[in-house]
Amino acid sequence: MPTFTYMTRCDGCGECVDICPSDIMHIDPVYRRSFNIEPNFCWECYSCVKACPQHAIDVRGYADFAPLGHSVRVLREEAKGTISWKIRYRDGRLKEFRFPIRTTPWGSIMPPSEYEVPDLGSLGSPLLAHEPAALKVALLPTLPALENESP
Amino acid sequence: MSLRSPGNVKFVDTDILVIGGGFGGCGAAYESRYWGRDLKIVVAEKANIDRSGAVAHGLSAINCYMGMQWGENQPDDFVRYVRGDLMGLVREDLVFDIARHVDATVHMFEEWGLPIMKNPETGHYLREGKWQVMIHGESYKPIIAEAAKKSAEVYNRIMVTHLLMDRTRPNRVAGAVGFHVRDGTFYVFRAKAVINSAGGASHIFRPRSVGEGAGRTWYSPWSSASAYALLIQAGARMIQMENRIVLARFKDGYGPVGAWFLLLKAPATNAYGEHFEAAMLDGMKAMVGKYAESTPLPTCLRNHALLQEIKAGKGPIYMHTERVLDSKEKEDIGWEDFLDMTVGQAVVWASQNIDPRERPSELITSEPYVMGSHATCSGAWASGPEDCAPADYQWGYNRMTTVEGLFGAGDTIGGSAHKFSSGSFTEGRIAGKAAVKYVMDLASPPQIDEAEVDRLRTSVFRPLQTYAVNRNEIVAGSVAPHYLSPLQGLQRLEKIMDEYVGGVSMFYVTNGPMLDRALELIGMLKEDLDHIGAEDMHQLLRAWELAHRVWTAEAVVRHTLFREETRWPGYYYRADHPRLIDPDWHVFTASQFDATHGEWQMSKLPVHHLIA
Ligand SMILES: Cc1cc2nc3c(=O)[nH]c(=O)nc-3n(C[C@H](O)[C@H](O)[C@H](O)COP(=O)(O)OP(=O)(O)OC[C@H]3O[C@@H](n4cnc5c(N)ncnc54)[C@H](O)[C@@H]3O)c2cc1C
Ligand code: SF4
Numbered sequence: 001m002p003t004f005t006y007m008t009r010c011d012g013c014g015e016c017v018d019i020c021p022s023d024i025m026h027i028d029p030v031y032r033r034s035f036n037i038e039p040n041f042c043w044e045c046y047s048c049v050k051a052c053p054q055h056a057i058d059v060r061g062y063a064d065f066a067p068l069g070h071s072v073r074v075l076r077e078e079a080k081g082t083i084s085w086k087i088r089y090r091d092g093r094l095k096e097f098r099f100p101i102r103t104t105p106w107g108s109i110m111p112p113s114e115y116e117v118p119d120l121g122s123l124g125s126p127l128l129a130h131e132p133a134a135l136k137v138a139l140l141p142t143l144p145a146l147e148n149e150s151p
Numbered sequence: 152m153s154l155r156s157p158g159n160v161k162f163v164d165t166d167i168l169v170i171g172g173g174f175g176g177c178g179a180a181y182e183s184r185y186w187g188r189d190l191k192i193v194v195a196e197k198a199n200i201d202r203s204g205a206v207a208h209g210l211s212a213i214n215c216y217m218g219m220q221w222g223e224n225q226p227d228d229f230v231r232y233v234r235g236d237l238m239g240l241v242r243e244d245l246v247f248d249i250a251r252h253v254d255a256t257v258h259m260f261e262e263w264g265l266p267i268m269k270n271p272e273t274g275h276y277l278r279e280g281k282w283q284v285m286i287h288g289e290s291y292k293p294i295i296a297e298a299a300k301k302s303a304e305v306y307n308r309i310m311v312t313h314l315l316m317d318r319t320r321p322n323r324v325a326g327a328v329g330f331h332v333r334d335g336t337f338y339v340f341r342a343k344a345v346i347n348s349a350g351g352a353s354h355i356f357r358p359r360s361v362g363e364g365a366g367r368t369w370y371s372p373w374s375s376a377s378a379y380a381l382l383i384q385a386g387a388r389m390i391q392m393e394n395r396i397v398l399a400r401f402k403d404g405y406g407p408v409g410a411w412f413l414l415l416k417a418p419a420t421n422a423y424g425e426h427f428e429a430a431m432l433d434g435m436k437a438m439v440g441k442y443a444e445s446t447p448l449p450t451c452l453r454n455h456a457l458l459q460e461i462k463a464g465k466g467p468i469y470m471h472t473e474r475v476l477d478s479k480e481k482e483d484i485g486w487e488d489f490l491d492m493t494v495g496q497a498v499v500w501a502s503q504n505i506d507p508r509e510r511p512s513e514l515i516t517s518e519p520y521v522m523g524s525h526a527t528c529s530g531a532w533a534s535g536p537e538d539c540a541p542a543d544y545q546w547g548y549n550r551m552t553t554v555e556g557l558f559g560a561g562d563t564i565g566g567s568a569h570k571f572s573s574g575s576f577t578e579g580r581i582a583g584k585a586a587v588k589y590v591m592d593l594a595s596p597p598q599i600d601e602a603e604v605d606r607l608r609t610s611v612f613r614p615l616q617t618y619a620v621n622r623n624e625i626v627a628g629s630v631a632p633h634y635l636s637p638l639q640g641l642q643r644l645e646k647i648m649d650e651y652v653g654g655v656s657m658f659y660v661t662n663g664p665m666l667d668r669a670l671e672l673i674g675m676l677k678e679d680l681d682h683i684g685a686e687d688m689h690q691l692l693r694a695w696e697l698a699h700r701v702w703t704a705e706a707v708v709r710h711t712l713f714r715e716e717t718r719w720p721g722y723y724y725r726a727d728h729p730r731l732i733d734p735d736w737h738v739f740t741a742s743q744f745d746a747t748h749g750e751w752q753m754s755k756l757p758v759h760h761l762i763a
């Protein structure tokens with residue numbers, strides 16, 4: 001199955017259950033640990049893998065087309081703003097990559113309600129929040145006057 | 152809650168209800184809060200907004216950015232490009248509107264902390280192609296979700312099943328109902344305006360991989376067509392539902408090809424090393440005339456060429472990654488492309504010992520998808536921007552559908568292709584602002600019909616009851632005479648669509664008689680939807696996703712039947728009408744479902760060209 005959970009690492013915290021967009025990571029009632037209840041609705045999106053504090057979830061590529069023996073592991077470090085990947089081929093080759101994920105502190109986005117209250121008279125204008133400044137051009141483009149149409 | 156009784160009811164009153172917290176929904180939440188400081192804004196999201204929708208993985212590019220600040224492109228250039236790619240048929244007012252605002256959206260994303268790559272020579276954003284910019288986008292969705300969570304009350308894990316209409320004005324929206332996927336609470340949202348941004352549809356057609364690999368569809372498996380089904384049943388006019396999209400992608404993993412083709416400039420050849428596209432141009436002109444002369448060659452025609460080559464027995468088609476990865480920097484870009492947005496492709500390479508520096512990778516065309524934000528434009532007929540739209544394209548508020556108070560964004564809105572992530576968010580912003588104005592202008596708020604709410608409540612939970620009652624008839628296993636599981640229903644739908652409506656097993660070919668047969672079988676499947684059995688809340692979620700897919704599929708079939716031509720070879724072929732016929736079909740196809748009589752009305756709507 002695409003994701004699976006290592007019995008000895010999972011502590012049943014439920015982070016993976018909380019994040020899975022497909023609602024397929026569930027807690028097994030007997031073992032009190034997570035498992036993938038519907039592998040054919042798993043996108044290998046790695047959301048659960050990245051969220052697990054115990055690194056207890058791994059992926060085994062779809063049986064239909066992925067031969068055994070590979071692994072693609074990930075470490076996502078929010079505080080550092082990076083994500084690191086370790087890719088092991090079936091024949092043992094290794095590749096490693098690290099990429100940035102964010103340039104500002106988590107939680108730092110200014111809520112729209114903290115900007116100066118806009119003039120409601122401009123509700124009818126086509127300008128959106130922070131425009132035209134945010135466009136970085138002087139004016140919002142408008143269509144040349146509506147002309148004739150051709151079929 | 153017990154499996155035998157419907158859930159407890161929770162009422163939520165709000166000014167604006169946003170259905171689906173993906174790119175369109177997050178944009179709608181942000182903008183409506185900016186303008187509507189005192190309004191209540193609620194997002195109902197069936198998953199967890201931090202990683203929901205088509206961007207759950209992340210993305211490696213922003214595919215819609217003009218670069219007006221550097222004079223790179225102007226909105227009218229974009230309209231010409233999108234019109235050419237869609238074989239002439241787009242809502243130019245909507246496309247122009249996205250294009251003129253999208254740069255501001257991208258600048259906001261950068262300010263919020265999304266790492267956008269820079270071209271070291273110019274200092275501009277690093278272009279993947281003319282319209283795309285490269286990002287380090289693993290956290291694209293959580294960053295955008297942070298902005299949305301600061302704008303609206305987000306209710307996670309609510310599957311919205313139906314819209315509610317006003318008791319006194321049947322063509323006005325009054326809210327929506329749904330259920331909590333974990334605890335079974337029945338939610339009744341009473342809203343003055345609703346913005347549907349519930350995303351497009353995978354799993355309408357049978358995927359190429361039918362085992363575990365069915366999960367690795369190109370569009371996310373949780374894109375379950377709610378953007379369309381909710382609107383169709385509410386009587387909104389839909390357009391271009393026949394315009395399904397087929398993608399040329401890396402085989403099986405469905406890793407995107409954009410960065411490889413455009414940035415790294417990897418060539419594609421047949422198995423014998425031959426470049427095949429150019430040689431087919433004359434044949435394509437015979438089918439579609441001048442549209443084959445657009446540059447770049449329209450997406451559907453590129454598929455067409457690839458398909459012809461495979462049918463001629465010259466596959467596999469290869470993308471020659473090995474010819475272009477001549478530096479560590481390029482290797483990083485190539486891998487990040489997948490690790491950011493389609494990890495499954497990296498898994499395929501590792502498992503099959505494919506090192507892209509050493510050997511090429513296979514390309515193939517995917518199963519068809521129904522959506523409105525990529526190189527395709529299925530969706531709702533929407534009112535256009537006041538200052539751009541011709542009179543017959545506007546009836547009130549920008550991005551309002553033909554149902555009063557019901558707006559849309561992203562995959563929901565038809566006729567405006569190539570929005571992608573940034574354009575979908577932008578469209579959410581446009582709809583959000585318009586919805587605030589609508590709410591402020593509203594004289595009398597809509598009233599829900601309590602009898603209707605009761606009826607929906609019973610119907611929403613019926614699959615649990617169906618299972619509980621009929622399960623006792625059999626010993627064990629999955630075969631029962633009086634219910635179907637949601638997965639069994641889905642497999643039936645996918646088989647019908649694949650075999651009769653132009654899926655991969657038919658090389659995307661269909662015709663009138665096949666479409667009639669599909670309608671007959673879908674009719675029976677719709678009846679069988681009353682007999683879906685759900686063992687638990689998760690299956691109840693799947694049951695309603697199935698219902699939304701079936702309604703959407705029916706619209707696809709009806710539109711495909713209506714348009715008697717082959718306009719997008721490479722997406723699908725009407726074998727009985729094999730050519731593009733501009734005199735009859737340079738129009739949008741439109742449908743409207745009338746719930747009172749259970750009837751669909753098909754019509755043609757004019758395509759106005761606003762830009763030379
Ligand atoms: C593999 C892949 C690669 C892509 N690459 C790029 C790229 O490089 N650059 C780019 O710009 N774009 C790219 N896109 C396109 C982009 O992801 C979409 O255009 C965009 O996400 C569409 O936005 P949306 O809001 O319409 O849908 P989504 O973002 O999918 O949001 C829909 C939301 O609605 C929720 N929902 C659905 N049904 C219900 C319901 N019934 N009740 C409640 N909530 C519901 C979903 O959970 C989801 O959160 C790519 C997409 C894919 C799949
Ligand atoms: S997040 Fe990790 S530890 Fe927690 S339940 Fe899931 S697999 Fe187990």
Ligand code: SF4
Nearest residue numbers: 020042043045046048
């Ligand atoms: S990889 Fe994605 S779809 Fe699969 S179980 Fe994890 S979160 Fe869910």
